[in-house]
Amino acid sequence: xxxxxxxRLDRRNRLKRSLLILAVVAVYALHQDLWFWRTARPxxxxxxxxxxxxxxxxxxxxxxxMWLLVSRAWPDHLERADRKDAGDGA
Amino acid sequence: xxxxxxxxxxxxxxxxxxxxxxxxxxxxEEVEEYFLASxxxxxxxxxMSLFGTNMTAFAILGSSGHAFNNGIVTYxxxxxxxxxxxxxxxxxxxxxxWALGKRHGFITPVQLFRDRWETSHVGTxxxxxxxxLLVPYIIIGVMGGGTTLSTVSGGLVPxxxxxxxxxxxxxxxxxxxxxxxxxxxxxxxxxxxxxxxALAVAVIGYGMGGFKASAEALLASPGAxxxxxERISPWYFLSYTFIPLxxxxxxxxxxxxxxxxxxxxxxxxxVFYPLCIMAIxxxxxxxxxxxxxxxxxPEIKDKIEAxxxxxxxxxxxxxxxxDELRARMDGDDVLLLLLERYAPLWLAGLLxxxxxxxxxxxxxxxxxxxxxxxxxxxxxxxxxxxFGAHVQVQTGRAFVVLxxxxxxxxxxxxxxxxxxxxIQYAFTGFASLSPLLVAALFWRGSTKWGALAxxxxxxxxxxxxxxxxxxxxxxxxxxxxxxxxLFGLDLLARTPGGxxxxxxxxxxxxxxxxxxxxxxxxxxxPKPSPQTLARYFGP
Numbered sequence: 368x369x370x371x372x373x374x375r376l377d378r379r380n381r382l383k384r385s386l387l388i389l390a391v392v393a394v395y396a397l398h399q400d401l402w403f404w405r406t407a408r409p410x411x412x413x414x415x416x417x418x419x420x421x422x423x424x425x426x427x428x429x430x431x432x433m434w435l436l437v438s439r440a441w442p443d444h445l446e447r448a449d450r451k452d453a454g455d456g457a
Numbered sequence: 458x459x460x461x462x463x464x465x466x467x468x469x470x471x472x473x474x475x476x477x478x479x480x481x482x483x484x485x486e487e488v489e490e491y492f493l494a495s496x497x498x499x500x501x502x503x504x505m506s507l508f509g510t511n512m513t514a515f516a517i518l519g520s521s522g523h524a525f526n527n528g529i530v531t532y533x534x535x536x537x538x539x540x541x542x543x544x545x546x547x548x549x550x551x552x553x554x555w556a557l558g559k560r561h562g563f564i565t566p567v568q569l570f571r572d573r574w575e576t577s578h579v580g581t582x583x584x585x586x587x588x589x590l591l592v593p594y595i596i597i598g599v600m601g602g603g604t605t606l607s608t609v610s611g612g613l614v615p616x617x618x619x620x621x622x623x624x625x626x627x628x629x630x631x632x633x634x635x636x637x638x639x640x641x642x643x644x645x646x647x648x649x650x651x652x653x654x655a656l657a658v659a660v661i662g663y664g665m666g667g668f669k670a671s672a673e674a675l676l677a678s679p680g681a682x683x684x685x686x687e688r689i690s691p692w693y694f695l696s697y698t699f700i701p702l703x704x705x706x707x708x709x710x711x712x713x714x715x716x717x718x719x720x721x722x723x724x725x726x727x728v729f730y731p732l733c734i735m736a737i738x739x740x741x742x743x744x745x746x747x748x749x750x751x752x753x754x755p756e757i758k759d760k761i762e763a764x765x766x767x768x769x770x771x772x773x774x775x776x777x778x779x780d781e782l783r784a785r786m787d788g789d790d791v792l793l794l795l796l797e798r799y800a801p802l803w804l805a806g807l808l809x810x811x812x813x814x815x816x817x818x819x820x821x822x823x824x825x826x827x828x829x830x831x832x833x834x835x836x837x838x839x840x841x842x843x844f845g846a847h848v849q850v851q852t853g854r855a856f857v858v859l860x861x862x863x864x865x866x867x868x869x870x871x872x873x874x875x876x877x878x879x880i881q882y883a884f885t886g887f888a889s890l891s892p893l894l895v896a897a898l899f900w901r902g903s904t905k906w907g908a909l910a911x912x913x914x915x916x917x918x919x920x921x922x923x924x925x926x927x928x929x930x931x932x933x934x935x936x937x938x939x940x941x942x943l944f945g946l947d948l949l950a951r952t953p954g955g956x957x958x959x960x961x962x963x964x965x966x967x968x969x970x971x972x973x974x975x976x977x978x979x980x981x982x983p984k985p986s987p988q989t990l991a992r993y994f995g996p
Contacts (some may be wrong), residue, residue, distance in 0.1 A: 391545065398538060399695055407676055407684035414668035415743070416684040419529040422537040423739055429541040429731035436548055437724045445556035446720045 387440055394432050398425060461610030463806030464813055467649075468626045474645055475630020475638035491635035491850045492564050492828045498640055498716040504726045506640040507713055508733045509647035510821040511543070511704060520738055524745030525788030526764060528683030531745065534697040536738035540731030542701035546891075548727045550705050551714040553898045555723070557993070558715040566711040566894070567833040573897045573993060574905035575985045577837070582909060583893070584833045586916050587708050590883040591822050595860065598819025599624050599868040608793045609809035620868055623813070627820045628861040631827075632854050636716055639820045651736055653807055657796065658740040661747075664799025668743075671750045680749045680761075688934075696962035703887035706894060709825035741792065748791040754798050760786045771933020779933055823864075827856040881955070882919050889915040889967040892975045900979075901994050907979030911971045918967045922956055925949075 403418045411420035489495050498506070524531040554569065563569045567587070571580035602623025603616040614622075630638045662668045675684060682688055704710050717723065752758045763785035771779055796805045831853035840849070892911055896903035925940075929951040932938045937950035937957055950957045958966050984990070 394541060395698070398533070398541065398698060399691065400533075401691060403686075404691070405685050405687045407681065410669075410672055410676075414672040416529055416672070418684070418686055419532055419739075419743065422533045423735055425533075425537045426540045426731045426735035429537070429544070430728055432541070433544045433548065433728045433731065436545075437727055441724070442552055442556075442720075445552060 383439065387436060390432060390435065394425075394428060397428070400425075459802045460806030460809050461606065461614055463803065464606060464609055464810050465622070467810035467813065468622065471642050471645070472626055472629050474641045475634035477634075477638075477641070487850050488846045489564070490637070491853060492824075492832070493712070494635070494637040494640055494716050496559065496716055497718045498637075498722070499718060500722040500725055502640055502644045503717050503722045504729055504733075505647040506643040507547075507710070507726055508730060509643035509650075510709060510713060511539075519789060520741045521745030521748070521792040522788030522790070524742040525748050525760070525791045526786060527689070528685070528746055529742065530686045530689045530694070532738060532742040533686070533694065535700075536734050536742065537731075538698040539701040539704070540734040542698060543704045543734075544727045544730040546702065546705035547714070547723060547730070550894050550898060551711075552720055552723050554711055554714045554894070555717055555720055557898075561992075564712065564715065565829050565832045566708055567829065568837075570893065570897060570905075570908060571837070573985070573989070574903070574908055575989055576905035576908075579905045579909045579912075580833065580837070583890075583912050584829055586886070586890070586912055588826060588829065589916075590886045590919070591708065591826055592864070593883055594822045595819050595826070595864040596868050596871075598627070598822070599861075599864050601819075602627075602813065603868070604790065605793065605809060605813050608790060608797070609805060611797075617869055620865060624861050624865045624868075627823065628857060631820050631824050631857050635853075636712075636824060639824050640713075640716065642820065647733075649810065651733075653810075654737055654740050656804070656807075657792075657800070658744065660801075660804060661744055661795050661799045664795075665747065665750060668747065671747050675747070675750055678749075683746050683749060690960065692960040693957075693962060696965050699888055699962070699964045699968050700884050701888075702891040702968060703884045706887040706891040707825075708829055709821040711894070712825055712828060713821070744795060745788065745791055748788070748795055751795060751798065754794050756794055757791060760788060760791075768934050771935070774933070776930035779931065783931070823857055823860055826860055827853045830856045882923055885922070885962075885964045885967060886915050886919045888964050889918065889971045891968065892972040895972075896975045896979070898993075901990050902979055902984060903975060904979040904982045904984055906982035907975040907977075910974040910978040914971055914974050915967065918963070918970070922963050925956055926951070931955075 400418070400421055403421050407416040407418065409417055411417060415423070520531055520535060523535070554563075554566070557563060557569060561569075561572060563572070567580045567584045570583055571577060599620045603618075603620030606614045606619030606622060607616045610619075630642055634641070662671075665671050672684070675681060686694070705714075714723075748757055749761060752761065763782045767774075767779060767782040767786065771782075774782070793809070796809065831849055835852050836849055840852075890912065893908050896907065929938060929940060931953050932951060934953050937947070937952040939947045939950045941949040943959075946959055947957065948959060956963050
């Protein structure tokens with residue numbers, strides 16, 4: 368168990384990292400929305416062309432992706448290093 | 458005159474904020490306080506100011522102007538792509554720059570490069586390229602200030618005086634307040650713009666008889682294509698996602714990342730950044746498109762006629778005549794024209810102040826350049842030891858004054874179109890410099906020679922694109938002028954809006970070649986010492 372623990376953790380971290388990279392690539396791909404390229408209708412809320420409304424929605428999706436990255440892949444080690452340095456200094 | 462008075466009152470408030478920041482900074486370590494606000498900016502100011510720093514005159518007035526002539530594609534090109542790429546780079550690069558700055562005391566990106574790659578002169582080359590790419594921003598800020606003040610006052614404040622007032626205000630609060638003053642002012646300006654932007658949409662929408670009616674009328678008109686992206690190449694659209702890579706490579710943004718008190722402050726900034734972009738750009742782009750229905754405004758009617766003439770008769774006209782029509786159809790003032798026509802006087806003043814807020818985002822660039830001069834040249838070449846920290850700060854302040862005066866002199870004597878173009882090159886140039894940051898932070902194997910090769914490539918490529926566009930006149934709207942072919946593909950072409958390389962904007966090959974040069978040259982050249990690598994990547 369003690370031998371398998373770190374290996375399993377490492378595998379989980381690698382899987383998590385791969386899934387997050389996949390999420391970033393998928394969102395980037397969704398930016399290229401060829402499907403609404405040549406049409407203005409439907410007008411969302413009666414005045415917003417669908418191509419513009421889609422990209423407004425994309426902005427919200429980007430915010431959700433950032434939330435996912437911040438909550439799942441925050442570089443804690445950088446903060447820890449800073450606190451350690453501050454501690455050493457004191 | 459009332460709107461102009463409101464704007465001038467607003468400018469007085471801005472100066473007060475800068476001076477207030479100066480007072481609150483007393484007693485702190487002088488150099489870090491002036492250039493980095495003692496690395497003590499709190500979470501709210503950090504988000505608002507970082508965001509405000511990116512909201513330049515180009516972003517606000519330029520976005521509605523671009524949307525006026527190109528339609529809703531503007532949002533996808535400039536806003537939603539930025540909403541993904543900029544926070545991603547802040548998350549990946551900004552946090553690491555902050556941690557290294559805190560640990561090693563860096564103030565500018567060049568200091569990081571010099572230390573990371575154990576080099577002096579390569580850092581100086583990077584400084585020179587960054588400085589040349591940054592200067593047009595400052596000039597265009599002064600021009601934007603002159604135009605805005607002149608427009609909101611109905612011509613009572615002449616362009617030269619408007620530019621002088623804005624230059625003086627920015628110079629004053631940057632001079633006294635340094636980074637803290639700039640951050641406070643940017644925060645105030647961003648809040649103002651967010652509030653008044655929403656108000657502007659409501660008032661203009663009401664004035665135009667409602668957006669539903671306007672959108673339907675535009676759909677039924679020859680301008681219906683503006684509500685789709687049918688005239689834009691998907692390759693061009695894809696290329697544009699490379700442009701926001703420039704944000705983190707702009708020295709003022711990299712430096713601003715160093716001002717955060719704690720790394721946790723990046724969290725909210727990263728998450729809320731796409732939403733802030735949407736809050737400002739969606740109304741600007743939408744209003745820019747809808748301005749095509751405001752033909753009761755003579756200036757807008759004239760722009761639409763110029764665009765139509767260019768599209769229909771462009772092929773039969775000379776390059777000069779086409780340029781003249783392009784200047785006439787330029788839409789950078791449509792937002793101001795809509796306000797003038799549909800908003801009551803007092804509100805036009807408040808909204809003008811909001812637009813002025815965006816125009817004055819040039820303060821960050823002025824501070825960044827003076828910081829770079831003080832740190833990367835003055836201190837690096839030994840003058841700090843000779844004269845002390847106080848003289849270093851005074852040198853930075855003197856540089857702020859000098860830079861503002863030079864920018865004002867150039868702004869009053871040169872056509873705006875030149876600098877608008879230069880800003881486009883600056884975005885491309887800084888995006889192509891982004892591999893330097895990535896390599897310095899993530900790749901042990903990168904070397905100073907790789908960095909030098911990338912930087913020289915960027916300088917050469919930006920110059921080549923500028924020379925190419927000056928030599929080959931822009932064609933009328935329609936197919937591009939193909940200059941070179943390779944295996945049946947359009948290798949190099951002059952498009953109505955710029956240059957295309959294999960159908961992509963120049964930024965794509967420039968970023969890719971920059972990254973490739975960094976990789977290849979670094980592999981062939983000696984690495985920094987193990988001690989240096991251990992400080993950055995651990996043993």
